[in-house]
Each structure stands twice: as structure tokens, then as C-alpha cells.
Amino acid sequence: MSPSPIDVARARADTSGCRDLIHFNNAGAALPADIVLRTQIEHLELEARIGGYEAHDAATERISAIYASVARLVNGSVSEIALSTSNTAVLDMFVYSLPWAAGDRILTTQSEYGANYVAYLHIAARTGAVVEVVPNNEAGELDVDALERMIDDRVKLISVNHVPTNGGLVNPAAAIGKVANAHGIPYLLDACQSAGQIPLDVEAIGCDALTATGRKFVRGPRGTAFLWVRQSLLETIDPITIDHDAATWTSPTTYELKPDASRFEVWEKGWAGLLGLGAAIDYALDWGLDNIQDRIVEVAESLRTRLTDEVPDAEVRDLGTNRCGIVTFSLGDRDLPTLKTELQQQGINVSIVPPASALLDTMARDLPPLIRASLHIYNTHDEIDALISALGAG
Numbered sequence: 055m056s057p058s059p060i061d062v063a064r065a066r067a068d069t070s071g072c073r074d075l076i077h078f079n080n081a082g083a084a085l086p087a088d089i090v091l092r093t094q095i096e097h098l099e100l101e102a103r104i105g106g107y108e109a110h111d112a113a114t115e116r117i118s119a120i121y122a123s124v125a126r127l128v129n130g131s132v133s134e135i136a137l138s139t140s141n142t143a144v145l146d147m148f149v150y151s152l153p154w155a156a157g158d159r160i161l162t163t164q165s166e167y168g169a170n171y172v173a174y175l176h177i178a179a180r181t182g183a184v185v186e187v188v189p190n191n192e193a194g195e196l197d198v199d200a201l202e203r204m205i206d207d208r209v210k211l212i213s214v215n216h217v218p219t220n221g222g223l224v225n226p227a228a229a230i231g232k233v234a235n236a237h238g239i240p241y242l243l244d245a246c247q248s249a250g251q252i253p254l255d256v257e258a259i260g261c262d263a264l265t266a267t268g269r270k271f272v273r274g275p276r277g278t279a280f281l282w283v284r285q286s287l288l289e290t291i292d293p294i295t296i297d298h299d300a301a302t303w304t305s306p307t308t309y310e311l312k313p314d315a316s317r318f319e320v321w322e323k324g325w326a327g328l329l330g331l332g333a334a335i336d337y338a339l340d341w342g343l344d345n346i347q348d349r350i351v352e353v354a355e356s357l358r359t360r361l362t363d364e365v366p367d368a369e370v371r372d373l374g375t376n377r378c379g380i381v382t383f384s385l386g387d388r389d390l391p392t393l394k395t396e397l398q399q400q401g402i403n404v405s406i407v408p409p410a411s412a413l414l415d416t417m418a419r420d421l422p423p424l425i426r427a428s429l430h431i432y433n434t435h436d437e438i439d440a441l442i443s444a445l446g447a448g
């Protein structure tokens with residue numbers, strides 16, 4: 055592999071949290087760069103000093119710039135971006151707003167995230183729509199040929215994750231887009247775990263909507279998220295809920311939906327957090343998402359190899375041909391909650407994958423509880439050494 059252009063020392067110097075901590079829970083919530091924290095604190099201080107509404111007015115240019123940053127991250131337009139609080143909030147807003155009827159089909163993945171899947175089931179229970187899972191190919195990715203075979207005129211949404219919560223799998227987003235576009239079916243990509251670690255280009259992918267959360271690989275604050283919806287589609291969608299920001303109240307009996315993606319927003323927002331999200335995206339774009347991806351893949355592959363070679367009972371469970379920064383593994387019959395606490399006492403953060411976070415995949419692969427170590431650009435080979443030795447290398 056060619057040397058990574060990421061200056062790891064600088065990435066670490068930019069991130070105070072790295073100093074005393076080995077953070078392998080970037081798929082939960084990554085450590086923010088200091089600029090992200092400073093941006094939030096400055097805005098909170100401004101709100102406390104001059105008033106929340108006045109601070110908003112003072113920051114209007116920087117607030118507009120958040121939308122521009124998100125647009126650059128995904129290669130969309132500013133008018134196609136809605137800001138929100140979580141991936142689930144924006145994904146639900148989009149999916150529930152589609153005009154469901156009995157017999158409509160939602161096609162999704164075996165590795166779909168629990169929050170998404172229960173929302174599809176809820177919609178199905180309310181409307182008579184049906185949820186169907188596209189099988190995996192041999193590599194464990196969504197099988198694009200099987201998807202093609204499942205298409206008929208009752209398919210009203212293809213809704214898939216780019217990267218699941220429970221492993222290093224990267225689904226073939228652009229190949230899925232080709233099928234969706236060939237049949238004119240709306241295609242929603244859940245980029246919650248890919249945004250910030252994999253370059254995203256909605257034109258190259260061919261999706262019609264994309265969701266992501268701020269706190270994971272984007273390294274933004276908690277409670278921040280965004281939705282991108284293609285302009286030609288968003289104009290046709292009647293949001294499931296609206297307020298006086300999503301629509302203009304034009305007379306006692308009428309309102310007009312906003313012509314852009316703000317029809318999916320609510321008026322009240324945590325601007326300090328969202329400004330932090332903008333700073334996090336700008337910070338990532340400065341590094342370059344290709345560079346970030348190269349570095350993350352390099353350290354994640356190294357961890358996989360070392361787990362397999364050096365840790366007795368460790369079995370890496372990641373699927374897919376091109377794996378990303380999420381590494382999941384089982385450890386025989388070791389008690390994982392105890393292990394997680396012991397690691398945390400040694401300054402090492404990992405997480406445990408709850409079986410129901412991707413229930414269909416857990417069941418189909420008969421997965422035991424897994425440790426998830428998810429890596430970012432500031433993680434080092436020395437930190438991997440520390441994890442391997444804390445796990446008890448053989």
C-alpha cells in the first residue's frame with residue numbers, strides 16, 4: 055500500500071481527546087477535532103452573552119455555510135440539504151413522507167439497522183406496504199443481481215445502508231443506484247456509518263436521498279444529522295409533519311410548502327451543535343475523504359490481521375470485498391461486557407454490538423455478541439499494539 059498522505063501526528067495534535075485515550079469507538083461517536091469543540095463553545099458563549107436569537111442573527115453567514123459544507127461533502131446542492139438531530143429522525147422524515155399504499159414494496163438489506171427496519175415495519179403495519187430483504191452475494195454484500203430480479207412496479211423504495219452498524223462491510227452503493235435509476239425507483243442510502251470515512255458523491259452513487267449523522271465518522275457533535283434529497287424528488291414529497299418553517303402560513307386556511315429541503319426541517323435547532331457539524335465537515339474535507347479512507351482502511355486491515363494472527367479465539371466477522379474502518383470480532387466464550395469495562399479501565403474504548411442492532415444479520419449468520427473496534431485517522435499502530443496486548447495475545 056502506498057504511504058498515506060495523512061499526517062497522523064497533526065491529526066492527533068488537532069484532537070485533544072487522543073492524548074489520554076485510545077478511542078476505537080468511532081462508529082459510536084468519534085472524538086471531535088478541537089476546532090469542532092471550539093466552534094460550539096464560541097457559539098454557546100455568544101448565545102449566553104447576547105441572546106440566542108441575536109446569536110443566530112450574528113451567525114447567519116456561518117449558518118448558511120453549514121449547508122454549503124454538507125453539500126460539498128455529498129456533492130449535492132444547498133437547496134437539497136435539511137439539518138436535523140439524528141440519522142433516524144431524518145430517515146424517518148423521508149420514509150414516512152412517501153405516499154405508501156397497500157401492496158407497495160420496500161426493498162432493503164439483511165444488515166439493515168434496527169431503527170430503520172422497525173420504521174419500515176411500522177409503515178407496513180399502518181399502510182399495508184411490505185418489507186422485503188434483498189439477499190447477500192457470496193461476499194456478504196447486497197446482491198445487485200438479486201435486487202434486479204426482485205424489481206417490479208410495486209417496488210416504491212430501495213432503502214439500504216452503505217455501511218452497516220455491525221461490521222466492515224461496504225455495500226455496492228453505485229451498482230444499486232444503477233438498478234434503481236434504470237427502473238425509476240426512489241433510492242435512499244443510509245450513509246450514517248460511511249459519511250466521514252468514505253467519499254460520498256450522490257451523482258456517482260445515483261441515490262435520490264441520503265442520510266447521515268454528525269457524531270460518527272464525520273466527527274461532529276452529538277445530536278446533529280443531515281438529509282440530502284434530490285431536488286426533483288423533494289418537490290413531489292408532502293412531509294409527514296410540518297411546522298411554520300417547513301411551510302409558509304399564507305392565509306387562515308392555507309400554507310405553502312417550502313420549495314427546498316427545508317420542508318423537512320423544524321424551526322428550532324441547536325445551532326451550536328450544527329455549527330460544530332459544519333466545522334467537522336470542513337475539517338474532513340481539508341484532509342480529503344480519499345486520504346481519510348486510505349488511512350482508515352490501512353489501520354483497520356492491520357487490526358484484522360493482528361487479531362487473527364495473535365489473539366487466541368478472536369474471529370473477525372466482517373463481510374465484504376472492500377472493508378472499511380469498522381472491525382468486529384468474536385472472542386470465544388469470553389464475557390464481553392466485563393472485557394469492555396476492563397479495556398476502558400486501561401484507557402481503551404471499544405463497543406459491543408447488541409444483537410438487535412442488526413437483527414436479521416445476527417440471525418442469518420448466527421452471530422454471537424461481537425466486539426466492535428472502529429478506527430479513525432488518529433488511531434495508530436501503537437494503539438493497535440495496546441489493544442492486541444490487552445486482549446491477551448497468545
Ligand SMILES: Cc1ncc(COP(=O)(O)O)c(C=O)c1O
Pocket residue numbers: 081139140141142143167169215217218219244246247267279
Ligand atoms: C447504519 C446505521 N444507520 C442508522 C443509525 C442510527 O443513527 P442515529 O443514532 O443517529 O439515529 C446507526 C447508528 O448506529 C447506524 O449504525
